[in-house]
Amino acid sequence: MGDLTQKLVAQIQHAYATKTALNIQAGNTKTSLGRHTSGEVIDVSEHAGVLSYNPTELVITARAGTKIKHLTKLLAQTQQRLPFEPPSFGGEATIGGTVAANQSGPSRPWFGSVKDSLLGLGLINGYGQAMQFGGQVMKNVAGFDVTRLQCGAMGGLGLITEVSIKLLPAFKLSRTLTFEMTAQTALDAMQHWSNLSLPITAMCHCKNTGQGLLYVRLQGGTSGVEDAQALLGGELLLPEQATIFWQALNEGTLIPRQDHQTLWRWSGASDAPIDRVPNTCMINWAGAQRWALEDTSNTLSQDLEQSICQYQGGNRLGEVNAGVSAPQKALQQRIKHAFDPHSILNAGRVYSWM
Amino acid sequence: MPALSSSPINPTASASESTMTTKNVALLIHELQQLLPVTSVILSTESQRPFECDGLAVYQQLPLITVIPETVDHVQAILRLCHLYQVPLVPRGAGTGLCAGAMPHAQGVLLVMTKLNNILHINPNTATATVQPGVRNLALTEAVQDLGLYYAPDPSSQIACTIGGNVAENSGGVHCLKYGLTVNNVLQIKLITIDGQLMTLGGEGLDEPGMDLLSLFIGSEGLLGVVVEVKVKLLPKATRVQVLMAAYDSVTAAGDAVAALIGQGIIPAGLEMMDHLAINAAEEFVKVGYPIEAQALLICELDGTDAQVEEQLAVVSECFKEHGATRIRIAKDSEEAQALWQGRKAAFPAVGRISPDYYCMDGTIPRGKVGYVLTRIQELAQNYGLRVANVFHAGDGNLHPLILFDASIDGQLEQAELLGGDILTLCVDVGGTITGEHGVGLEKMPQMPYQFADAELAQFRRLKEAFDSDCLLNPGKGIPTLKYCQEYRSLQNG
Numbered sequence A: 001m002g003d004l005t006q007k008l009v010a011q012i013q014h015a016y017a018t019k020t021a022l023n024i025q026a027g028n029t030k031t032s033l034g035r036h037t038s039g040e041v042i043d044v045s046e047h048a049g050v051l052s053y054n055p056t057e058l059v060i061t062a063r064a065g066t067k068i069k070h071l072t073k074l075l076a077q078t079q080q081r082l083p084f085e086p087p088s089f090g091g092e093a094t095i096g097g098t099v100a101a102n103q104s105g106p107s108r109p110w111f112g113s114v115k116d117s118l119l120g121l122g123l124i125n126g127y128g129q130a131m132q133f134g135g136q137v138m139k140n141v142a143g144f145d146v147t148r149l150q151c152g153a154m155g156g157l158g159l160i161t162e163v164s165i166k167l168l169p170a171f172k173l174s175r176t177l178t179f180e181m182t183a184q185t186a187l188d189a190m191q192h193w194s195n196l197s198l199p200i201t202a203m204c205h206c207k208n209t210g211q212g213l214l215y216v217r218l219q220g221g222t223s224g225v226e227d228a229q230a231l232l233g234g235e236l237l238l239p240e241q242a243t244i245f246w247q248a249l250n251e252g253t254l255i256p257r258q259d260h261q262t263l264w265r266w267s268g269a270s271d272a273p274i275d276r277v278p279n280t281c282m283i284n285w286a287g288a289q290r291w292a293l294e295d296t297s298n299t300l301s302q303d304l305e306q307s308i309c310q311y312q313g314g315n316r317l318g319e320v321n322a323g324v325s326a327p328q329k330a331l332q333q334r335i336k337h338a339f340d341p342h343s344i345l346n347a348g349r350v351y352s353w354m
Numbered sequence B: 001m002p003a004l005s006s007s008p009i010n011p012t013a014s015a016s017e018s019t020m021t022t023k024n025v026a027l028l029i030h031e032l033q034q035l036l037p038v039t040s041v042i043l044s045t046e047s048q049r050p051f052e053c054d055g056l057a058v059y060q061q062l063p064l065i066t067v068i069p070e071t072v073d074h075v076q077a078i079l080r081l082c083h084l085y086q087v088p089l090v091p092r093g094a095g096t097g098l099c100a101g102a103m104p105h106a107q108g109v110l111l112v113m114t115k116l117n118n119i120l121h122i123n124p125n126t127a128t129a130t131v132q133p134g135v136r137n138l139a140l141t142e143a144v145q146d147l148g149l150y151y152a153p154d155p156s157s158q159i160a161c162t163i164g165g166n167v168a169e170n171s172g173g174v175h176c177l178k179y180g181l182t183v184n185n186v187l188q189i190k191l192i193t194i195d196g197q198l199m200t201l202g203g204e205g206l207d208e209p210g211m212d213l214l215s216l217f218i219g220s221e222g223l224l225g226v227v228v229e230v231k232v233k234l235l236p237k238a239t240r241v242q243v244l245m246a247a248y249d250s251v252t253a254a255g256d257a258v259a260a261l262i263g264q265g266i267i268p269a270g271l272e273m274m275d276h277l278a279i280n281a282a283e284e285f286v287k288v289g290y291p292i293e294a295q296a297l298l299i300c301e302l303d304g305t306d307a308q309v310e311e312q313l314a315v316v317s318e319c320f321k322e323h324g325a326t327r328i329r330i331a332k333d334s335e336e337a338q339a340l341w342q343g344r345k346a347a348f349p350a351v352g353r354i355s356p357d358y359y360c361m362d363g364t365i366p367r368g369k370v371g372y373v374l375t376r377i378q379e380l381a382q383n384y385g386l387r388v389a390n391v392f393h394a395g396d397g398n399l400h401p402l403i404l405f406d407a408s409i410d411g412q413l414e415q416a417e418l419l420g421g422d423i424l425t426l427c428v429d430v431g432g433t434i435t436g437e438h439g440v441g442l443e444k445m446p447q448m449p450y451q452f453a454d455a456e457l458a459q460f461r462r463l464k465e466a467f468d469s470d471c472l473l474n475p476g477k478g479i480p481t482l483k484y485c486q487e488y489r490s491l492q493n494g
């Protein structure tokens, strides 16, 4: 653990000079996401450690290889949390990888995604230049938002060396309620409850038993949570069970996928009809995220293409993400070139052409 | 007002300075007149006069041509023509910007977006609205309030500024502390690229695969494309809103109270600070009962359910007291709450009454540095023989020092500008930034090389070129050219 910036810079400069493809790796928890690519591994996992944390500023700056589990633990000591509730994938996920893969948890519709909490980052581009964008302050509009641009880029625009994140106070009380109901009823309920001013921080429907269960998580100040619980009713889940459930949902282990199966993830309007994604087995994010498990030999209907991603399994050498229009494809390629002219950084991870 | 003249180097000098020939101009005008209704193409100096500046009126420039499109097709065709004839183009919303971002280009087209002002769709189920860029910020909230919804980013200029301008500047407002800036409240944008292509960024869903182009575009100051449609997130109105005010006998004590409150885990819906000069100017103007002897005033808004607000109110009052509040006033009803806000909202015009001119800065600093920075600003101001009033978003650490000056006194404008520059570099020195919400535009170009290293600025330029290889969109703003940076560095070293 320490500052490996100089070493990483040297590695990328060398790769730039020799046009060698690199595969950026830290916790190595996200190989199943995105496309399979090859390239020499450049290891960020040892470039770890918290650089600054001042609880009264509600900001933390950490090196990219810092593990999510370490951050969560540290923040819990001062009753604070990462607002986007990232999955820690068995404890190995790092903050850099989380930002690059844009991983946010069940509270996404209420507390935003990674970008909503990201204040700044350090980045080494494909020329091997170490740069800083954004900062540690709450508002910053100087220059283009290169910081947030990295969310979801899967390292294709640069190696993230450090990140600054806006924090939120921890919740005083957390309760999970369950309701036995069909997916359709759950979808209606989620929509209705979303529009009331309630301390809801997650809503997910799973077809695990019978009609299925709607899980609603309430978090916040004591009175707010208790009032909302009284209003909504439902069955109260034991705290340990609730923790296990939300963690499994977050880490993608709730839907057991077999080798011959593909797990599809769709994100669209929360009020899209229930049959928008055929064979939906789980609805998360209050309706804005739907999951379907299919035999890999089954192809999904064409009209879903714009909003669906082949989350896990299936052929990972072809495209796994929804396509974009021709002008946008060309634009993304030019942006890639602006950061990484020799296309040495995680090339082809998001799209074959990137 | 005279143009700012003390900048050591000309920030608009751009490698891509237009080389448009007279013949091209004539052709362009002819084609625009064919394309648009007669009233939409403005050529006369007199009719173009109202467009020569934005809210930062010290920078003025008449454009060659002003066009006011009525449809997205118009916008698309105008951009194609500018591209074809290689004419610079400056987009403009309501022109309330405070960084000369919408100031026209002498050899260019000014594209006024205010006629694209329809609210296209409101979806109460998903709490979203789709609007054209010329819709005024407040008009959107007014249109959805009967549904119990509102649009959270609320710049103080919300009565006039447009959603397109908000997107271009990533604008914030009083409620951004809890609900985020424009970038946190926009779901999708349709834009026209300089070569006239319609592009959609973001989607129906919550996260798109791949790089976050939507976030990159927000706050890009009209340098990357022209926004023609915006889909925003709306929020349900809170059942209870509570406003309170706390007076302090030093800005440091008030600043510490802010840091302590946030550190305790309370994020108010809004948390604003005014200093002695601002309190007095505001009280003089609106007479709402601000304590004029106070050195600093905090205005705090809490929202949520009754229970949540009561819980927070107790903590907040306690914290303010602990940090030396000399007086706390809790609004009894919505009238009193409004009165407390009124003074804050009228602070800019109020300051305008006590000084012939004022210059508004926009640096952001870590919250814990508020006391130090405000004290240092007063010292700097004294050195220049100028006064500074402060009224700002304390919860975010976003300062708005208002430098008071009199442009009719020889040299005062230049002094004000130098002081402004010193304040911005001070913000960078304490770990902050030169602009929190107003943007760089033309105004803050001199401070860009102070905040960013050359490699970073070069990265910005390559990014700009990926969208606009001929640098036709709002040239000379936002991102300094290589030549500008070289001149800047040699001046610093020499």
Ligand SMILES: Cc1cc2nc3c(=O)[nH]c(=O)nc-3n(C[C@H](O)[C@H](O)[C@H](O)COP(=O)(O)OP(=O)(O)OC[C@H]3O[C@@H](n4cnc5c(N)ncnc54)[C@H](O)[C@@H]3O)c2cc1C
Pocket (backbone or CB within 6 Å): B054, B055, B090, B091, B092, B093, B094, B095, B096, B097, B098, B100, B101, B102, B113, B133, B154, B155, B156, B157, B160, B161, B162, B163, B164, B165, B166, B167, B168, B169, B170, B171, B172, B173, B174, B221, B222, B223, B225, B226, B227, B228, B348, B437, B438, B474
């Ligand atoms: C009294 C006052 C108070 C203010 N308070 C605040 C505040 O609290 N918070 C805050 O953030 N700002 C504030 N501002 C600044 C200003 O109101 C905001 O920056 C606002 O978003 C500008 O909107 P506009 O429509 O006036 O844009 P303009 O000033 O017309 O343009 C601003 C920039 O956006 C670009 N632009 C405009 N429309 C488009 C488009 N359709 N596509 C692409 N680019 C476009 C322009 O080229 C320019 O660079 C204040 C200004 C005033 C005068």
